[in-house]
Amino acid sequence: TQLLEQSPQFLxxxxxxxxxxxxxxxxxxxxxxxxxxxxxxxxVLLVTVVTGGEVxxxxxxxxxxxxxxxxxxxxxxAAQPGDTGLYLCAGAAGSNYQLIWGAGTKLxxxx
Amino acid sequence: xAGVIQSPRxxxxxxxxxxxxxxxxxxxxxxxxxxxxxxxxxxxxLIYFNNxxxxxxxxxxxxxxxxxxxxxSFSTLKIQPSEPRDSAVYFCASSQTGSSNQPQHFxxxxxxxxx
Numbered sequence: 001t002q003l004l005e006q007s008p009q010f011l012x013x014x015x016x017x018x019x020x021x022x023x024x025x026x027x028x029x030x031x032x033x034x035x036x037x038x039x040x041x042x043x044v045l046l047v048t049v050v051t052g053g054e055v056x057x058x059x060x061x062x063x064x065x066x067x068x069x070x071x072x073x074x075x076x077x078a079a080q081p082g083d084t085g086l087y088l089c090a091g092a093a094g095s096n097y098q099l100i101w102g103a104g105t106k107l108x109x110x111x
Numbered sequence: 112x113a114g115v116i117q118s119p120r121x122x123x124x125x126x127x128x129x130x131x132x133x134x135x136x137x138x139x140x141x142x143x144x145x146x147x148x149x150x151x152x153x154x155x156x157l158i159y160f161n162n163x164x165x166x167x168x169x170x171x172x173x174x175x176x177x178x179x180x181x182x183x184s185f186s187t188l189k190i191q192p193s194e195p196r197d198s199a200v201y202f203c204a205s206s207q208t209g210s211s212n213q214p215q216h217f218x219x220x221x222x223x224x225x226x
Binding site for chain 1: 209
């Protein structure tokens with residue numbers, strides 16, 4: 001069974017601090033997606049990483065795909081209250097349509 | 112562009128009743144996914160349609176659950192009879208081709224409470 005483990009499960013920090021969320025697996029993924037979900041809404045895609053070692057930046061968010069394509073990280077610099085939400089990683093492996101979803105990291109940024 | 116549209120947004124009903132959840136995918140997308148999200152189990156894929164045909168229903172928990180996609184712009188997920196353990200948020204998502212390397216576009220979900 002393919003699993004994606006996310007850590008931490010929950011993180012509450014002050015505005016302006018930096019943080020990193022991790023997504024780890026023993027399986028290799030052809031690509032990995034990061035989504036953010038706000039209360040009462042569905043997940044929204046932030047980024048897709050495809051190549052081992054790839055780094056993508058989205059304003060203050062930096063996403064990295066591990067060299068072996070088994071893990072990924074999301075780093076947020078100078079977190080803002082607007083970054084609050086549930087962050088989900090999802091890996092593409094095995095079947096050509098199914099994503100393996102992490103359990104999510106609930107992030108709260110306090111003003 | 113209109114996103115994925117789900118209805119109702121909230122449903123509260125008594126156990127034993129039939130529940131029907133509805134989804135309109137993004138126009139032009141040929142793949143549709145139904146998910147269930149709970150605190151305990153996270154996001155679980157229930158069923159996947161491609162070109163209106165059910166491809167994988169291995170995630171449907173029991174025979175009480177059924178899903179249809181009569182045309183490219185409409186899908187339903189039905190629970191009959193409903194039970195309290197079915198309480199969850201149900202999401203519909205669509206993607207252009209269904210490839211796992213493509214983004215999935217989610218609706219805002221239906222929050223289902225079975226009393």
